[in-house]
Amino acid sequence: MEHEPMKPVHITTPSSTLLARVKTMVPPMLEKFHKGQLGRVAVIGGSADYTGAPYFSAMASARLGCDMVIKAYSPNLMVHPILPSSASVSDPDSNKDPSSLASPILDMLPRLHVLVIGPGLGRDGVTQKVVVEVMREARNRSVPFILDADGLMLVTEKPELVKGYKECILTPNVVEFGRLAKALGVKVQRDEKEEGNEEKQLSGASEACEKLSQALGGVTIIQKGPKDIISNGVTSIISDIQGGLKRSGGQGDTLTGSLGTLLAWRAAYHDGLWDTGEKAVPSSKSDAQTKDEVQSELENKDQKMSSTTTLLLTAYAGSAITRDCSRRAFESKGRSMQASDLTDEVHEAFLGLIGEPEQSKL
Numbered sequence: 001m002e003h004e005p006m007k008p009v010h011i012t013t014p015s016s017t018l019l020a021r022v023k024t025m026v027p028p029m030l031e032k033f034h035k036g037q038l039g040r041v042a043v044i045g046g047s048a049d050y051t052g053a054p055y056f057s058a059m060a061s062a063r064l065g066c067d068m069v070i071k072a073y074s075p076n077l078m079v080h081p082i083l084p085s086s087a088s089v090s091d092p093d094s095n096k097d098p099s100s101l102a103s104p105i106l107d108m109l110p111r112l113h114v115l116v117i118g119p120g121l122g123r124d125g126v127t128q129k130v131v132v133e134v135m136r137e138a139r140n141r142s143v144p145f146i147l148d149a150d151g152l153m154l155v156t157e158k159p160e161l162v163k164g165y166k167e168c169i170l171t172p173n174v175v176e177f178g179r180l181a182k183a184l185g186v187k188v189q190r191d192e193k194e195e196g197n198e199e200k201q202l203s204g205a206s207e208a209c210e211k212l213s214q215a216l217g218g219v220t221i222i223q224k225g226p227k228d229i230i231s232n233g234v235t236s237i238i239s240d241i242q243g244g245l246k247r248s249g250g251q252g253d254t255l256t257g258s259l260g261t262l263l264a265w266r267a268a269y270h271d272g273l274w275d276t277g278e279k280a281v282p283s284s285k286s287d288a289q290t291k292d293e294v295q296s297e298l299e300n301k302d303q304k305m306s307s308t309t310t311l312l313l314t315a316y317a318g319s320a321i322t323r324d325c326s327r328r329a330f331e332s333k334g335r336s337m338q339a340s341d342l343t344d345e346v347h348e349a350f351l352g353l354i355g356e357p358e359q360s361k362l
Contacts, residue, residue, distance in 0.1 A: 028359035039066025039264030050120030060257025118151025164217030244330025250339020259318035
């Protein structure tokens, strides 16, 4: 039985504008680039019970187009099984310095563009202490990181790990968002009278996401849901790209992996590795500070974007690609859709939503 050709997704005008600006951050395929320049992403996760999550995150990162990705299993990936746990440490009850246990990972940080922390991480005490050390050192070195799953649990317990650090993205689902909000004293109000009123529900959820971001000092949050809400505490975006009807396990891992590559591309954009054709607009401020300033950068295709704007766009693009992967996989597989089906759709979702830059030599 042959499947009918996949129908193109409907993209709203606001989404088209955002995706066009995302395309500006995508490095073209040029002969002058060398291995590793367009993305070295490390996925820190996996445990005895959860081995699949880091694989799906790493593969999404690789399929989207980063040059190297670490910590998963595949002949296409580099694997460093160096994340300590109670089972691998001779005396887990000893007071061995967590930084010494973390040193093999810390030694890698200068070579990395991005960290993805949390997929399949588990809650082993030794592992969590090591990851805390990694997060602290990554922050000291201004290495961007994405947090999901048990990486978010660490933030619930130790909000100071990310508070005020603008180079990180949190990706909570509804349960994880509720835990974070409670830990930070942010009230999430749900009015039963608004059930069925999508506009009011979105408005309330967006306000809650904005408040949580503010409580964490302006970190970027992707609140996953029927429509994803992205906020940095000042500006909020609704990600309304159509998704699939089945919420399969591993969809969040596709998101974190995609974000890893997008953050690496963002770094290449700000490092000026190629000519984007944009011009910097003279300003007394080093970065966009207000909604109006961000909106100006989003709407003016000839204006060089600030790090605030590109971080929001990175979060939006990761959400959009993941949602489109889910749609494509569901249209193809229906109820049988699995996490690996999303992985197979990453490249086509990228091409359909964003596309190759005109300068690419393919």
